[in-house]
Amino acid sequence: MTLPLAGIKVVDLTRILSGPFCTMLLGDMGADVVKIEPPGVGDPIRGQGTIVNGISTYFASFNRNKRSITLDLRTESGKATLSSLIERADVLVENFRPGVLDEMGLTDKRLSELNPRLVTASINGYGSTGPYAQRPAFDFIAQAMSGFMSLNGKVDDDPIRSGIPISDLVAGLYAAFGIVNALRVRDMTGEGQRVEAAMVDSLMSLFAWYASDHLATGEPAKRSGNDHPITAPYGMFTAADGDIAVAPSTEAVLNRFLEQLGMEGLRNDPRFSTNVLRIKNRDALNQLINEQISTDTQANWVKNLNEAGVPCGVVQNLPEALSDPQTLHREMVISVDHPGHGSIRTLGFPVKLSKTPCVVRHPAPEKGAHLSDIVSEWDVACAGDARTGVPEANVR
Amino acid sequence: MTLPLAGIKVVDLTRILSGPFCTMLLGDMGADVVKIEPPGVGDPIRGQGTIVNGISTYFASFNRNKRSITLDLRTESGKATLSSLIERADVLVENFRPGVLDEMGLTDKRLSELNPRLVTASINGYGSTGPYAQRPAFDFIAQAMSGFMSLNGKVDDDPIRSGIPISDLVAGLYAAFGIVNALRVRDMTGEGQRVEAAMVDSLMSLFAWYASDHLATGEPAKRSGNDHPITAPYGMFTAADGDIAVAPSTEAVLNRFLEQLGMEGLRNDPRFSTNVLRIKNRDALNQLINEQISTDTQANWVKNLNEAGVPCGVVQNLPEALSDPQTLHREMVISVDHPGHGSIRTLGFPVKLSKTPCVVRHPAPEKGAHLSDIVSEWDVACAGDARTGVPEANVR
Numbered sequence: 001m002t003l004p005l006a007g008i009k010v011v012d013l014t015r016i017l018s019g020p021f022c023t024m025l026l027g028d029m030g031a032d033v034v035k036i037e038p039p040g041v042g043d044p045i046r047g048q049g050t051i052v053n054g055i056s057t058y059f060a061s062f063n064r065n066k067r068s069i070t071l072d073l074r075t076e077s078g079k080a081t082l083s084s085l086i087e088r089a090d091v092l093v094e095n096f097r098p099g100v101l102d103e104m105g106l107t108d109k110r111l112s113e114l115n116p117r118l119v120t121a122s123i124n125g126y127g128s129t130g131p132y133a134q135r136p137a138f139d140f141i142a143q144a145m146s147g148f149m150s151l152n153g154k155v156d157d158d159p160i161r162s163g164i165p166i167s168d169l170v171a172g173l174y175a176a177f178g179i180v181n182a183l184r185v186r187d188m189t190g191e192g193q194r195v196e197a198a199m200v201d202s203l204m205s206l207f208a209w210y211a212s213d214h215l216a217t218g219e220p221a222k223r224s225g226n227d228h229p230i231t232a233p234y235g236m237f238t239a240a241d242g243d244i245a246v247a248p249s250t251e252a253v254l255n256r257f258l259e260q261l262g263m264e265g266l267r268n269d270p271r272f273s274t275n276v277l278r279i280k281n282r283d284a285l286n287q288l289i290n291e292q293i294s295t296d297t298q299a300n301w302v303k304n305l306n307e308a309g310v311p312c313g314v315v316q317n318l319p320e321a322l323s324d325p326q327t328l329h330r331e332m333v334i335s336v337d338h339p340g341h342g343s344i345r346t347l348g349f350p351v352k353l354s355k356t357p358c359v360v361r362h363p364a365p366e367k368g369a370h371l372s373d374i375v376s377e378w379d380v381a382c383a384g385d386a387r388t389g390v391p392e393a394n395v396r
Numbered sequence: 397m398t399l400p401l402a403g404i405k406v407v408d409l410t411r412i413l414s415g416p417f418c419t420m421l422l423g424d425m426g427a428d429v430v431k432i433e434p435p436g437v438g439d440p441i442r443g444q445g446t447i448v449n450g451i452s453t454y455f456a457s458f459n460r461n462k463r464s465i466t467l468d469l470r471t472e473s474g475k476a477t478l479s480s481l482i483e484r485a486d487v488l489v490e491n492f493r494p495g496v497l498d499e500m501g502l503t504d505k506r507l508s509e510l511n512p513r514l515v516t517a518s519i520n521g522y523g524s525t526g527p528y529a530q531r532p533a534f535d536f537i538a539q540a541m542s543g544f545m546s547l548n549g550k551v552d553d554d555p556i557r558s559g560i561p562i563s564d565l566v567a568g569l570y571a572a573f574g575i576v577n578a579l580r581v582r583d584m585t586g587e588g589q590r591v592e593a594a595m596v597d598s599l600m601s602l603f604a605w606y607a608s609d610h611l612a613t614g615e616p617a618k619r620s621g622n623d624h625p626i627t628a629p630y631g632m633f634t635a636a637d638g639d640i641a642v643a644p645s646t647e648a649v650l651n652r653f654l655e656q657l658g659m660e661g662l663r664n665d666p667r668f669s670t671n672v673l674r675i676k677n678r679d680a681l682n683q684l685i686n687e688q689i690s691t692d693t694q695a696n697w698v699k700n701l702n703e704a705g706v707p708c709g710v711v712q713n714l715p716e717a718l719s720d721p722q723t724l725h726r727e728m729v730i731s732v733d734h735p736g737h738g739s740i741r742t743l744g745f746p747v748k749l750s751k752t753p754c755v756v757r758h759p760a761p762e763k764g765a766h767l768s769d770i771v772s773e774w775d776v777a778c779a780g781d782a783r784t785g786v787p788e789a790n791v792r
Binding site for chain 2: 134142174210217325
């Protein structure tokens, strides 16, 4: 069967991470993504991360299912080629600072003149409106400003950023979701529109009970480390050969946990008879539980508790997680052949569709490799002799 | 204009967090989401978080734009009503443990018989296949098993979970993205399919350079706290009245940062002439920078550095972040009137569409309030006298 976004033409002006992640998600779903890179180094990520056989594996992992052309957008002919691409496109995606597209002459009005059916998506730090719109964006700063960091870390220690660039990636994913929705409107009405996902907004949307509790009570939210703020027992416990994470989320699951520990009697201990008391006496409770947990191994507890219906696991490091049998079964690590650079292992596809599964149709592209293909397939007006692969200066 | 998912009927069997977040995203985009709740307490979240005027603000914040009916799915007539709903639906979403839908008689084969156009989405912990498929899922455990925790925390301290339930929410968002894509295929081919998003897969997809570096080199990834593993200077610095976060991500931005500090000379110091040397001598570098940063206030640095194009912010706590002028401007906190419970403040819409913006069409529903409406609007065959609002035992 045809992939969901087959036939959807995407002009991809993004670079670095948030935007390329968004357009990769579109490419994975079948869109024809044309990555526009500046002459010279191209997307800066081409020079970052581990370089193997002449290719950045970081670049490779966020640019599959795209093709690349280079355009010098500071020149009139570069701009003309871009306009011609936009005329034929369904989607334009950019992650410049707000206003840069306008400075390039691509105002909403101009885009609409070029292509009234165009869906234009912007990924940025704080949004394109409001007092902070013009601030430069960076994942770390979005984590700090949004409140995310204030919720991440140990109780009595400093706020800490998430190791992974969470605001970049969640904003990219929201933008992809918005784009597919906007395409649906476009198919009904014939009209494109603007989609926007800001990194700070995106992180805020994930605050769950922290936000609802604070907005209802005015109380400040607090970091709780690996303890659950409103449930005990919960957290890390010490088995004979290392720690295990246990999350008995309901009274029923707690009973199963205590049964596996052989500690059903704990329910009759006046210190632990209710959740409120268990939170109050968490240290004493955890000590008793740890005495039992320490009598067996991580592997046995993980097996036995899960079989009893108690969520349990271990803190896997990256080598362990990415070689875990479940990870391999789910094809969350895949090998992609990059002609001239060998095979590169990258993460797989997080969304599984049964009839139209995502596939790697293209490895991450060589910079500017697909100009003549795109000019021909999209029927793009192009300055220079691009159709024969010998473009003039603005198209290299 | 019509919302993107107007006319899309969603049978929502989800409860707790990951699934309700997914179906809220669909509802925000205009889908007609019917939340099926068990008799009695309904979705357990109705009893959790801060309760104000008889409603859980946590429930309210994840169930806007839905309507609710109660069905006892252990009874034949409850199952019959569900089947009738499924026949008329476009989408079914569930976040049970894998296999539970089968146990309810709703195998892929049966669902396809009832409605070959149905898109069925499952959100779960490890996926519905593979050695861990039957393990019970929980956000904390997904954070541990996926490798996320191993990347979150200070360098020499323990791995730490993210405060927010990141795997629940990212999996819910991926599922929503998958559903809209599957609807697109359905519109082209007439065939529904299965969409799956697992919490562990979803987190792994966000590992960025950590994953690409490890998969290329075999080296374990390391936590780096608030320092950037491969860039210096970067991180938290101490102003006169508190810390600021600064992220000079490129050489050009670093030069602007040093200019603002009046420390251009640092580039000539042999200890700091390259990024590699600056990482090596990070402590000495940070000390020199802090001496300058400490001469002015947070507010001045944030203003001046951002104006100079250097990403900078402060760690805002939740009260600060949710009352920030930018947050209010972006309408990331909204008030929703819940008849009988008063007005409740919740988070706003993270995806901004210019012509078809998300709106609150329904506040979070009373349990079972919409049976007669749905029976009538969807033309559902329903046991009992549901059309008159007096259902029999299975429909309450």
